[in-house]
Amino acid sequence: MAFEELLNEVGGLGKFQILQMLLAFPPLMMVVCHILLENFTAAIPGHHCWVRILDNDTDSGNDTGTLGPEVLLRISIPLDSNLKPEKCRRYLHPQWQLLHLNGTFPNVTDLDTEPCVDGWVYDQSSFSHTIVTEWDLVCDYQSQKPLVQFAFMAGMLLGGFLYGYLSDRFGRKLILRWCLLQLAISGTCAAFAPNFLVYCFLRFWSGCSAVAILSNNSMIVVEWTRAQSKAMVISVITCATGIGQIILGGLAFVFREWRTLQLVVSVPFFVFFLSTWCLVESARWLIITNKPAKGLKELKKVAHRNGLKNAEATLNMEGLRETMKEELEVAQTNTTLLDLFRTPKLRKRMCLLAFVRFANTMPFYGIFINLQHFGNNIFLFQVIFGVLSTLARSLLFIVMNHMDRRPTQMLFMFLVGISILANTFVPQDMQILRVTLGSLGIGFIAASITSYSVHSFELIPTLLRAKASGLELMVSRFGAALAPLLMTLVVYQPILPWIIYGVSPIIAGLVVFFQPETKNLPLPDTIQDVENHKNFLRKVNEKEAYIKVTKL
Known part of the structure; x- marks a missing residue:
């Protein structure tokens, strides 16, 4: 909470924050291309x-x-x-x-x-060359094709744990730079892979870095943003994932040869790596990890870029230590992943967040499997999917401005479940209605995931945010892996998988009620901020009352 005072002095949403978002947008768009790349590079032609x-x-x-x-x-x-x-x-x-x-x-x-x-x-009418045609991954060898996507997902699992820990230990910016370079090298090398096993290994390596690029880019931007603007900033950032899906559909339509497409989506990361010199490390993280001198230097840099020369002159170490006294005392102790579950309130938040993330991800991939209702043109299909996701995330910001975090998230999770359950009982011959309900489901789940991202950022303390993000991503990968496995239940009852997809977000929506409300509250920095939530709220209210009295 105390850092919010320093952030207000140097500017919580100015030229600096806009530049940070502009720098974060391109790598976020292109990393989504890597996540969905096998939709095209591993397509199975006739x-x-x-x-x-x-x-x-x-x-x-x-x-x-x-x-x-x-x-x-x-x-x-x-x-x-x-x-x-x-x-x-x-x-x-x-x-x-x-x-x-x-x-x-x-x-x-x-x-x-x-x-x-x-x-x-x-058949080369849609794709001139894919990894399936390169290494004949059909018939008796068709079971090898899912290994590629599994390798990438396994890389994301490992990367979530490993780079989540390293980001909290060595900083958001350093790990982000390394992962951008790692993805550039592994992705480019994958375009020249001599055999299937080498390609799988390189995709695994790419998955490790992709997850850190997603989380660290977002953390750097959000941790420099004032409380009142976090929802808007996160909504804008998540729109990059939808735009990335649109870009992938266009690139795949132009570049039909898999090695060329692999190269096109990988080489830009060398440029992104070089552009990160403009990024500023999170001062919030620097101070919380007992690096106040470096944190003060970054605060002055931000004040300068936002044009607040007076703030740049008045910022000093004595004032910083006085403002962040409690946080600096806590910074003397090291944290581990287990600290997310040591204390009761933080443990409750993490368990509930993990369940909601899982329940969000599973129907997302369930709908994705059923998107053949849009038609056989998978290039157009990919673009439509991206447009719907981007539109839903853009409109979400308007909703979040008028509603609190919990009711917003509960509303969209209920709508996800209702749209899936309704589609389950629509006859197969009513294609227009089924496509409409499926499209609504895509939009609702994109909005639900974005509202979840906003709420989770505001629930986890800065000291453990990267570790928590890595753990949440791991849970989401389990949801992604379970979604297609549920489709095997159709042999017992065709609608059973869809009932599970529909019921799970509704149950998770009810679970959200047990989380605290965080709208317009400063980000918690320490575990004590979470455990002493009532005292945290009291300090916020006292500060707001003081500001109102001062203005009068």
């Missing part, structure tokens, strides 16, 4: 077995003249249950007798077939 007769445009030898590709395909590849060419088997020998049969014919299942021993032919 395919069938390669057979020599299709390449040679062979004459039949049966007085039928030169045969076209469709006819050659018919005599070389059997049809599946949908009367489409089989993807994983071919006839042992060309079946010339099939040329003389019209319509359906009997006993074709008795014809000898074999696996695709010579490889596959891929």
Whole structure:
């Protein structure tokens, strides 16, 4: 709370904060491209077995003249249950007798077939090259494709723990710079990966850095922002993720070859790494970690950039130590991840936050799986998804200006659940209504995740914020992993997964009620601020009353 007084002196929302947001926006947009990259680089195009007769445009030898590709395909590849060419088997020998049969014919299942021993032919109408066509991750090898996304998610799990701890230990800016460079190197190298295992390892390494770029960029900006403007700033920052999805759809449409697309979304991170020299380390973190001299230096730098020369002249070490006396005393002790659960009120906040994050993430990926209702054009699909997310996050700021944190979050989580449950019982032939409800669900869940981000920032003390962010991201990855697994329940009851997706955010919305309200309150800096929440509120109220009396 005390830091809020210093922040008001140097400017809580001025030119400096706007510059910080502008610097944070591009890497946030592009890191989303990395998270969703396998939607395009690992796309599975149409395919069938390669057979020599299709390449040679062979004459039949049966007085039928030169045969076209469709006819050659018919005599070389059997049809599946949908009367489409089989993807994983071919006839042992060309079946010339099939040329003389019209319509359906009997006993074709008795014809000898074999696996695709010579490889596959891929449809290149949508993608010229993907990792699936590069390393033939189809048929008996199709189970290897999910390993890529799993490797990236596993990297995010490890990165959340590792870089969350390092960010609280060595600073937001240092770890952010390292992770930007790490993602630039690993992403660029992935574009030249010689084999599948090397590619998976590089994607794992990219995932480690991606999670820290998301969290540290946001922390640096928010910890320099006054209490009244935090909701607006977080809403603006989260819009970057929606814009990133739109950008990815456009880039994937232009660059259809996976190595080129991988390179295009990775090289900009070298530029982002160089641009971080303009970033200013969080003075809030510096002071809380017993580095008051460096914190004072950064405060003066911010006052200068905001044009407050008087504040720059009056800031001194004595005044800082007096203002932050309690925080500096606490700073003498080191913290660990276990400190998030040592004290009762902070432990309660963390457990409730973890459950809400999990319940938010699971239906998000559940809806994402069902987005084929938008059509077969996955490029347009990606853009629509990004537009809906960006629009919802933009409108959320207006709602949060008129409502407190808890009712806002509860409202959108209830709307997420209701839209999913309603869609569950809409007949399949009512496509327009299903698409509309699915679109509303996407918008509501984007708004719900953003309102959660605002509330969680305001509930966790600065001393442990990076560690808590890493833990929350880990919980969200579990939700992301569970979402597709729930779809296996359709063998028992087709609507069962969707009922779970719909009920979970409604239950989590009720859980939000047990969290404290934080609207317009300063960020807590220490564990004591959380545990002595009533005293914290009393100090805030006394300060506001004093300001009002002074103005009168």
